Amino acid sequence: MKHLAIAVLLLSAAPAFAAGNPCAARMPAAAAKAVIRPAGYKPRAGDIKLGEKLWNDTKLSTNGMSCNTCHQSHGAFQASFAQPYPHQVGMAKDKLGIKRVHLDEMIQACMVMPMAAKPLPWHSKGLASLVAYTRQVQKTFKPGPQAPANPCSAKPANPCAAKPANPCAK
DSSP states (O other): OHHHHHHHHHHHHHHHHHHSOTTSSOOOHHHHHHHSOOTTOOOOOOOHHHHHHHHTOGGGSSSSOOHHHHHGGGTTOOGGGGSOSSBOOHHHHHHHOOSSBOHHHHHHHHHHTTTOSOOOOTTOHHHHHHHHHHHHHHHTOOOSTTSOOOGGGOSSOOTTTTOTTOTTOO
């Protein structure tokens, strides 16, 4: 029942954030709680190939986005992405009040904010696989000017502009 209440709160908040820029406003406290590892949680091994498939799957979101929408060719990663997790991530700190996140928590935060969806089940193969694939992506990331910018911030060629629930639109 507790998880249902959190899911309802997250989904009821999602349209408000999707209508504008979800990264421009602070999310409700329940959103932060939903993306923090539950007590006793033990990460499981994931399947990198499944993770890559999910990374590109727009069906994970409610607004047609995928992980790749913002992170194609390392776009939208800050220099801290090169650091081992847990570490500080600006979006999690600014929008959820979380000072340090594990990689699985950051994936959950992306599910809730830009993708305007419910967090994945904590013990799911999907979450574990996204973590495994994102770790592979992290190994090839080099901070600096060569990292492309977030494709959703490009104006006027914003690839997200045509989406009705576009979290990148201003």
